[in-house]
């Protein structure tokens with residue numbers, strides 16, 4: 146028979162979103178229990194955009210990354226054409242990001258949660274939600290050895306990432322009809338980076354309709370990932386190695402870079418990357434981080450969205466529990482608004498990144514009244530920067546320039562070299 150346990154706040158998943166929520170709750174004096182049930186995905190480098198570094202400060206752990214064994218300062222992104230003949234640096238202005246090993250980042254976040262008084266139930270995966278009418282009251286959880294626990298809670302935060310515990314069980318997740326992508330990635334050592342892809346930048350190599358990205362980890366280690374159209378997944382026989390190989394085949398300079406490098410582990414892949422969820426909150430629950438929807442790894446905002454929505458949901462739960470004792474969907478209003486705003490912003494960035502005319506403008510390298518700066522500001526994760534409207538107007542100008550490029554390209558004399 147399943148053991149029974151009752152907790153105040155249950156958080157499914159101890160990734161960045163779950164840990165951000167647990168840290169926020171701990172600071173507000175509300176007990177949170179984290180379930181972490183899935184095996185680790187292996188090592189990979191990720192960019193903590195400047196906005197994510199700021200978010201860690203707001204969570205009360207400003208030095209978290211600096212305490213990690215290995216991390217590298219990231220000064221911006223480099224955008225390159227597939228043949229690397231053209232490349233341009235998009236430096237973060239007045240701020241820096243961090244390039245981190247995700248395993249180490251998660252380890253540091255979980256240690257911070259435990260230090261703050263949070264509870265962690267490792268090796269226990271949520272397998273099904275339990276409901277009383279429309280109110281979510283808890284989950285049934287299972288350990289790898291088959292042991293089961295029924296856990297009831299006053300509030301549940303689903304921070305289970307792309308595995309999307311609640312929405313996949315409830316049929317709430319939908320693919321983006323016009324953005325069907327697959328991705329593959331692996332980490333390599335013994336890589337000597339070329340001049341066009343410096344070690345303190347994430348390189349984005351455009352091979353539309355997809356991208357390769359290179360995330361340096363220092364010491365000659367680099368995570369190389371690829372996002373391609375979903376049909377490439379079928380064409381390559383659902384093989385992660387062949388999917389990554391197909392992307393590398395489209396960019397000889399990156400392929401050449403890895404020819405003499407050592408691959409550290411297996412190639413990993415996700416067959417269907419982008420999904421959205423209609424309702425991200427209801428009575429007693431809220432979806433945060435990737436569990437609330439995910440779009441594309443070419444815009445490195447996943448950690449930012451996880452940390453911000455985790456913090457916001459933590460504040461919503463603490464406020465409702467401390468003042469009213471129970472939660473309705475309305476209590477999650479601030480987190481719902483934030484999630485939608487972040488998703489809209491990401492959708493805009495993704496649309497622009499996949500626009501070959503806008504890429505041609507960016508690759509041309511000119512500064513058009515600060516339009517490039519505005520774009521990199523958004524990529525840096527400055528979601529509500531000071532002078533927001535001026536920056537948005539500048540970013541809009543970039544879009545207008547792309548329109549001009551499109552028009553002149555159709556007329557046969559493009560103002561910038563086409564991609």
Ligand SMILES: Cc1cc2nc3c(=O)[nH]c(=O)nc-3n(C[C@H](O)[C@H](O)[C@H](O)COP(=O)(O)OP(=O)(O)OC[C@H]3O[C@@H](n4cnc5c(N)ncnc54)[C@H](O)[C@@H]3O)c2cc1C
Pocket residue numbers: 157158159160161162163180181182183184189190191192193194269270271272304305306307308309310330360370433434435436442445446447448449451
């Ligand atoms: C190859 C790759 C590169 C990326 N690069 C970047 C980057 O450079 N910058 C960036 O910002 N973002 C990047 N992202 C996106 C980023 O990794 C995610 O957006 C981020 O991890 C989301 O955090 P999360 O906490 O929502 O989910 P996750 O980090 O996925 O955490 C979810 C946790 O829940 C656990 N879990 C899942 N199901 C259950 C269950 N049923 N019961 C219990 N536990 C469960 C999982 O084991 C996991 O620990 C990248 C993603 C990929 C795949």
